[in-house]
Ligand code: ADP
């Protein structure tokens with residue numbers, strides 16, 4: 001063994017640098033965070049060759065006092081805390097005082113800085129942590145740090161660098177995260193002389209989203225804003241129809257710091273509940289603000305994992321924030337004219353453009369066959385449409401009486417905030433509803449399936465119906481064994497099943513709406529779920545999905561007017577119902593404006 005001796009400061013710094021500065025992106029992160037701590041409103045990051053040959057970070061922050069410039073590069077030199085108790089109230093990104101020292105130890109650094117109150121600034125250059133020169137300099141307010149030839153003196157680290165483009169991508173990610181976390185700061189990124197990112201710094205996160213995610217996705221995001229139990233959650237999240245196959249577009253911030261957090265991720269995705277198809281993930285930009293005391297900021301700066309002293313208030317505020325934001329969205333997805341045109345393209349004759357008069361005569365003729373309930377209705381159900389005056393679309397061609405019978409009002413015990421009229425059934429599959437200058441098309445199967453599912457998860461069980469005559473089903477020995485073993489699960493799902501001898505089982509009770517000839521299949525499907533899922537909650541959830549679907553009204557099924565109204569009422573009154581359990585849209589809408597445009601009534 002060699003003699004034991006204390007390492008010299010340069011070696012200590014080089015080792016420390018390995019922890020703080022892993023790659024160009026980590027140096028960028030540290031320097032940009034320093035600029036944020038310095039109160040900058042504009043931060044420009046410039047890189048060449050992925051940041052290996054050059055990183056330049058320019059800010060318009062408070063600058064560094066001339067006498068302190070050299071000190072800033074000493075290990076453990078910080079202006080942000082004085083003693084350990086300061087950590088409990090920390091609002092800055094940095095506090096360890098090791099970033100500048102570490103970066104300088106493994107590169108060639110040039111710094112110019114000036115405070116607003118000073119007339120002259122300071123220029124300092126270092127190489128491998130050693131000061132080469134220091135002088136007064138005329139320069140703008142703020143700080144510019146240039147880092148050249150990163151890792152020039154640590155070839156082992158250099159060896160780990162990826163292609164320039166990969167390193168540049170890491171830098172971009174860092175800048176994007178900071179830009180999302182600090183909408184009040186204008187960030188600019190220049191890569192090999194080309195500007196690749198510029199945020200306006202308006203303070204409104206909504207203005208940052210298009211820069212990071214593009215206009216289309218940004219326009220499909222909804223605002224989250226929730227405060228509960230001392231926790232504030234705000235941000236933007238994608239609507240359920242715009243989901244992704246992975247979570248790379250999820251960004252979480254706690255007190256401005258970008259963090260990885262399974263707690264936030266799970267509770268946010270739980271807020272979407274049944275609105276997303278399995279394997280799909282929302283785009284999330286969520287900022288959580290909590291008293292600094294409730295987090296442990298002392299975790300390693302590169303790990304970015306957050307620890308909450310009590311995660312309950314955080315997860316619950318995130319969950320409710322997300323859920324409320326989604327529920328506040330309009331009930332139906334609006335169909336834009338472009339989408340309609342593209343749908344119609346596939347068919348040779350999309351519209352038969354007939355003169356209104358003829359068209360209505362035809363509609364009414366057809367109605368007599370298809371919408372048979374119109375003729376059976378009692379007078380009381382037909383109330384004059386208050387919109388009939390303004391529905392100029394009809395007025396020349398349709399008498400008031402005709403119009404009244406065309407649009408049926410719903411019974412008046414409805415919650416009046418959602419005033420609507422059930423018009424009828426289309427293709428025996430969709431329910432037409434007039435609501436607030438919109439024509440809504442509700443998918444009857446998806447809607448009924450969803451209603452059933454909501455009832456099931458509310459009760460966490462299905463109330464089966466006792467059969468007059470038991471249904472006898474055949475099961476293999478192992479399956480039969482399993483049915484008896486999981487008798488309780490089956491009972492919660494509405495099934496009462498007993499052994500009947502010789503591979504036969506008697507189903508004495510089962511969920512209503514399940515047809516008798518699909519009982520055997522349903523039981524086998526439930527057994528599959530039991531085999532595939534360990535968690536009883538998962539089994540129940542999936543079984544609820546399946547039974548809700550099996551028992552729901554199918555497409556191509558003619559319904560009476562009362563049935564249509566009953567179904568629509570249940571959808572409208574339950575604000576949770578937005579999508580069917582599998583995440584398909586439940587309703588689409590055509591605005592009156594769109595229809596009038598198509599008929600060239602308005603331009
Ligand atoms: P920390 O950020 O943990 O305090 P750093 O090594 O990153 O440690 O920075 C050391 C000190 O240098 C900071 O505490 C701050 O006072 C000063 N400093 C660094 N960068 C800037 C900047 N861009 N503007 C003003 N002051 C800065």
Ligand code: MG
Pocket residue numbers: 030033034093094095097099100
């Ligand atoms: Mg710092």
